[in-house]
Amino acid sequence: MTTRWLTPEEQRAWRAYIAAAHLLEDALDRQLQQDAGMPHLYYSILANLSDEPDHRLRMTDLAERTKITRSRLTYAVTRLEKDGLIRRENCNWDKRSSFAALTDEGMAVLERTAPGHVETVRAFLFDHLTKEQVGQLEEIFTEVTRALEADETRPSADEVPWRRRSSSSPCSGDASE
Amino acid sequence: MTTRWLTPEEQRAWRAYIAAAHLLEDALDRQLQQDAGMPHLYYSILANLSDEPDHRLRMTDLAERTKITRSRLTYAVTRLEKDGLIRRENCNWDKRSSFAALTDEGMAVLERTAPGHVETVRAFLFDHLTKEQVGQLEEIFTEVTRALEADETRPSADEVPWRRRSSSSPCSGDASE
DNA sequence: GGGGCTTGGTTCAAGTTTGAAACAAACCTA
DNA sequence: TAGGTTTGTTTCAAACTTGAACCAAGCCCC
Structure with a gap:
């Protein structure tokens, strides 16, 4: 089966995406490192x-939310705990969980x-987008996320179904992720 | 000045983007680590x-293309050199450069x-997008890139103007970045 | 009710990234 | 043309990430 190379349009889109993704993540890291002392x-x-x-979540669920590995999360939480921003707590009904x-x-x-943080996100992203583009952005990446989560080769920590949220709380949604 | 929080639409778009960006980068890393032994x-x-x-570029220009820091590039090139995939060469007209x-x-x-690699990019991104969405993707992120590159707080290695390319070569564009 | 599989979480070593500092070569400019 | 600044690159230590291996605790099921 011969390769379906990217069309010129796709190539331009891909390069633009890669460039922006790098730069944006760097800019956010820099700003937050400055102002909050963390990436x-x-x-x-x-x-x-x-x-x-x-204001709490099991490690696995938190990993699922943030789309990172459990291992990476362990490290991050350890650091944040040292900083006093997070506390680990035991789970009553499942002694394995924390x-x-x-x-x-x-x-x-x-x-x-x-x-x-929100100001930065605005300055580099939303301030440059029309309402329609914001909608497109959501559609595109929601679909891509779906595709990626369906990927079986992905090392996943199967989502736990026994608790669904609805929630919202101070800062939270406001904090913008 | 009171904060301009993200609207619900913007929040959804932002979360979708963040999630997809993480998952996509992970998927690409995994696939390439598998097949090419590198991230x-x-x-x-x-x-x-x-x-x-x-098939060659000054370090600074290469850093500019890939949107990474010079320091990061040094490390990466050192590794790739060890692997025999890249060779460092001196610059005749500027002894500082390599x-x-x-x-x-x-x-x-x-x-x-x-x-x-292209197949993976397709499977997780382009196969799920309409022609219009591909166009939107390019527009959005080209604009975002522009905004980010204009950012003065960014530690940049001012692009070198004395040589403009046109080029294209085997694999190259085909290799898809 | 005891083996075997699964799940939740951590650990370890190796690899990568970061940002600041160091260095050297080039470029002014008085 | 000497001295000061800028530019191109590397180095260093500290921080972070990776993936595989590990350990427990739950689950299953005969």
Whole structure:
């Protein structure tokens, strides 16, 4: 089967995406490192916790939310715990599990730094997009996410079904991830 | 000045983008690590070199193309050199500069692995997009790239103007970055 | 109710990235 | 043309990521 190379249009799109993705992630990391003393991923972890009604999540679920490996998360949580922004808690009904819970200090950091983060996201992304483009962005990447999650070769920690959320909480959605 | 939080639409778009970006980069890394023994970034470096008429580029220019820091590139090139896929060459007219040049072996690796890479990009991205969406993708991220490159806080290695390319070469564009 | 599979989480070593500092060569400019 | 600045690249230590291996605790099922 001969390769279906990218068309010129696809190539342009791909290169533009790759370039922007690198630059954007760098810009976010730089800004958050400055203002919050942590890279974007770590901020996202806090933001995801703040989204929960009780500000806590099992490690596996948190990994699922943030789309990172359990191993990576372990390391990150350890660091954030050292910084006093997160606390680990045991799970009653499953002795294997442990929770990561946002501390008050963690919440405070989030509240203090969320505005700057959102401002950056705006400055580099949304301020340059029309309403339609925002819609396109969502459609495109929601679909891509679906495709990627369906990928069987992906090392996944099968989502836990026994609890569905609805939630929303201070900073949280506001914190923008 | 009060924070302009993201609208619900923007939030959805942002989350979709973040999720897809993580998953996509992971998928590409995994596939290339498998088939080429290197992460996506390293493949991109080779691909960018193969795009040049003479298969070589000054370090700074290569860093500019790939949107990474000089420091990161130094490390990557050192590794690829160890693997025999790249060779460092001196610059005649500027003793400070050094070139990274694709070796025959590097070119061979690229040619061998490009089809699988393109296939992956297709499977997870383009196969799910309409022609219009491909266009939107390019527009959106071209604009975002422009915004990010205009950012003055960015630690940039000012692009060198004294040579403009036109080029295209085997694998190259085909290699898809 | 005891083996065997699965799941949740961590650990370890090797690899990669970061940002600041160091160096050297080129480029002013007085 | 000497001295100061800029530019091209590397180096270093600390931080982070990776993937495989590991350990426990639950689950299954005969």
